[in-house]
Amino acid sequence: MTTFVATVVGSICFAVLAPIVGCFLDGLDRKISAGMQGRVGPKLMQPYWDVRKLLQKEKMSVNTVEGTYIACALFFAIVAGGLFYSGGNFLLCTLVITLSSLFFIMAAYSTRSPFAEVGAARETLQVMSYEPMVIFTAVGMYMIAGTFDVAGLFDMRHPLICYGWPIFLGLLFILTIKLRKSPFDISSSHHAHQELVKGITTEMSGPTLARVQILHWCENVLFLGWTGMFFLSAGPASLIVALVFVALVYFLEIWIDNNFARVKWQVMLKWAWIVALVAGGINIAVLAFA
């Protein structure tokens, strides 16, 4: 019962705070990206203004279920965030966030637009690519910490990274897919310079698109939390270390986004699985037999 209450309270807090933090991170991303490209770039508040504008636009949808699916995707992303940040079960968190992704894919398929369907098919491939590594991360966490509970990490003498650094590197690799950064932004890009311009979001407009944007902000905050989790141990100082590493990881992702050309899905799938099997597999084998 206490777990349930903690999850509900956590989800409510996450629903309020994650969009604010995610919006700030998005603004920072655009500012830093502009700097890397020799531009001034938009104001830090630009993502917030974009979403407020989208909410004021005309409601235009090809069907009625699209909005419902997106609302479900947003709901489950918030529940996943609530589970994680209230110190809940990490394995359940990964499964709930995958459910959110599936609702997002269903929303795109429901429109029956060829561009959205290609985007949805590619999003499915992205889920296929990163999911093994996510499961390895959960398994590795259990083998090192002896629990799936994120709160349990604060009882550890050494953080996860000490015994699970190969898994951390593997997670970093798929983080690029999860954050929709180039070279793995194959289902939908932030930038309109690719052969499938907006892919999965092609048919979404106005308030629905605003919800998709908020969904991405929540996802980003959650996934950065996953990387920060590796640095947690007993004592509040580990939280500061985790925040520093999260900032470094986010900067690295922006740098990768600006420096690598997009790959084909075959390359993405191949390398995501190779990295997952090598980094995750070897790490788990060592933990199991050493």
Next chain:
Amino acid sequence: MSFMSKSPWVIHYDASSCNGCDIEVLATLCPGFDAERFGVINTGNPKHADIFLVTGSVNSRNIHVIREIYNQMPEPKAVIACGCCACEGGVFHDCYNVIGGVDRAIPVDVYAPGCAVRPEALIDAIVEAEKVLEEKYEAMKKGEHAPVIPLDAPVLKKGA
């Protein structure tokens, strides 16, 4: 307050331009002029866009495409005719296949002249279009809606 003028997302369509204006439109969005300072994003998708940038003149092959993109854009929306050809046909105005400027196909809100149109003129036009978006947002709240233009509708009157 409306947020329409804070984030003008554009879609660019090349009607039958010589590509001079298209290069200038892209230059406007590139680091040299960096229109993203004002929140401008090139969406490439009519359903995400607020401002429709059209370059080149209208002919009977592309009038349907222009109208299709216009109809698919959600309200409030603004149209900018980029360059002399888009404004009134330009040097091609009396060619046998040219109907005229973009205002023969869809209602145009801002005319950005020039051959080719300068990035400075384009940024100025986008800032003007932001005001139009604000006005249209107010009209939209009152229940007014831009007309849906059938693809095979007759050619509009010049400057309509």
